[in-house]
Amino acid sequence: AITRRIACPDGNIASNAACCPLFAIRDDIQENLFDGGECGEEVHESLRLTFHDAIGIGSRGGGGADGSIITFETQELTYHANNGLDEIIDRQKPFIAKHNITAGDFIQFAGAVGVSNCPGAPRLDFFLGRPTAAAAAPDLTVPEPFDTVDNILARFADAGGFSPEEVVALLASHTIVASDHVDPTLEGVPFDSTPSTFDTQFFVETQLRGTLFPGTGGNQGEVESPLAGEMRLQSDSELARDSRTACEWQSFVNNQAKLQSAFKAAMRKMTILGHNISQLTDCSELIPTPKALTKIATFPAGLTNADVEQACASTPFPSLSTDPGPVTSVAPV
Ligand code: HEM
Ligand SMILES: [Ca+2]
Ligand SMILES: [Mn+2]
Numbered sequence: 001a002i003t004r005r006i007a008c009p010d011g012n013i014a015s016n017a018a019c020c021p022l023f024a025i026r027d028d029i030q031e032n033l034f035d036g037g038e039c040g041e042e043v044h045e046s047l048r049l050t051f052h053d054a055i056g057i058g059s060r061g062g063g064g065a066d067g068s069i070i071t072f073e074t075q076e077l078t079y080h081a082n083n084g085l086d087e088i089i090d091r092q093k094p095f096i097a098k099h100n101i102t103a104g105d106f107i108q109f110a111g112a113v114g115v116s117n118c119p120g121a122p123r124l125d126f127f128l129g130r131p132t133a134a135a136a137a138p139d140l141t142v143p144e145p146f147d148t149v150d151n152i153l154a155r156f157a158d159a160g161g162f163s164p165e166e167v168v169a170l171l172a173s174h175t176i177v178a179s180d181h182v183d184p185t186l187e188g189v190p191f192d193s194t195p196s197t198f199d200t201q202f203f204v205e206t207q208l209r210g211t212l213f214p215g216t217g218g219n220q221g222e223v224e225s226p227l228a229g230e231m232r233l234q235s236d237s238e239l240a241r242d243s244r245t246a247c248e249w250q251s252f253v254n255n256q257a258k259l260q261s262a263f264k265a266a267m268r269k270m271t272i273l274g275h276n277i278s279q280l281t282d283c284s285e286l287i288p289t290p291k292a293l294t295k296i297a298t299f300p301a302g303l304t305n306a307d308v309e310q311a312c313a314s315t316p317f318p319s320l321s322t323d324p325g326p327v328t329s330v331a332p333v
Pocket of ligand 1: 044045051143144145146152170173174177180182233
């Protein structure tokens with residue numbers, strides 16, 4: 001294939017002139033939205049936003065990854081599942097206003113650039129050219145942590161024909177979480193012990209027997225986790241144990257290469273929902289290459305294979321070593 005090289009007005013080289021404005025946007029958000037290239041709160045929330053915008057499509061209506069969650073925020077932010085997204089939307093809006101880019105493109109661009117700051121992440125694709133949203137997405141397109149596996153799989157299938165395997169791949173995103181809203185008494189609670197690293201610990205730790213709540217019990221959509229300071233969603237717990245998804249879930253344990261390739265492929269599909277890829281421009285070259293990760297997955301200190309709730313019937317849980325030292329707790333982000 002012939003790679004086109006175009007000189008942009010600012011001196012950057014692009015494959016397509018349409019991508020040229022993205023260099024300045026990337027530099028601006030790395031410096032002023034992501035605190036100089038961190039894998040922190042704004043990255044986590046920007047990734048969550050890519051999902052809540054894109055999944056708004058299907059038999060009930062909605063335009064997919066069209067920016068409607070910002071353009072029609074007065075409506076979509078009244079939906080229960082979007083609780084807390086007002087903060088990142090307020091942070092993103094000035095960048096959209098300043099640069100000549102639609103909300104739909106910006107949400108997915110910020111997500112892809114942001115994820116590149118997390119060691120171990122794949123280099124996500126980015127396609128440009130989403131028009132401004134025409135209407136708000138309807139309510140109830142975003143799955144909730146208290147939904148059944150049946151309903152979650154059905155919603156993803158309806159939204160974009162996602163298979164159960166692709167749903168599991170997308171949930172790799174929960175390796176970089178700091179939850180503020182599931183337990184109203186806590187802030188910044190991770191779903192795994194490494195919330196700033198795009199690793200497979202999430203798939204290890206969600207398979208361990210739950211023994212405690214990081215804060216209060218009785219929150220809708222939360223079940224017990226195996227580690228002080230760590231939160232487990234009911235939906236993640238059930239997907240890790242359901243016969244339709246358990247083996248796929250387990251297959252990511254200590255498989256960084258699969259984590260990267262499967263998440264990248266599923267994100268490519270999710271981030272263009274509602275669009276015809278032939279009408280978008282591939283500007284993936286703008287996405288930085290994430291730092292590689294060499295850490296091997298482990299059981300947290302004090303826990304072993306005996307704490308695994310084996311759910312995949314056909315394949316044993318991978319053998320992992322246990323972190324040395326006394327039992328620790330996961331610090332808030
Ligand atoms: C069954 C599907 C899903 C459910 C039920 C679900 C639910 C949740 C919930 C309840 C939170 C905590 C929000 C808070 O308390 O602040 C959360 C966080 C998050 N979710 Fe999901 N999620 C799902 C799928 C996804 C997907 C597909 C992605 C992205 C591809 C994603 C990305 C994230 C991220 C990055 C966060 C962390 C946000 C932060 O730290 O502020 N989730 N999710
Ligand atoms: Ca992690
Ligand atoms: Mn947050």
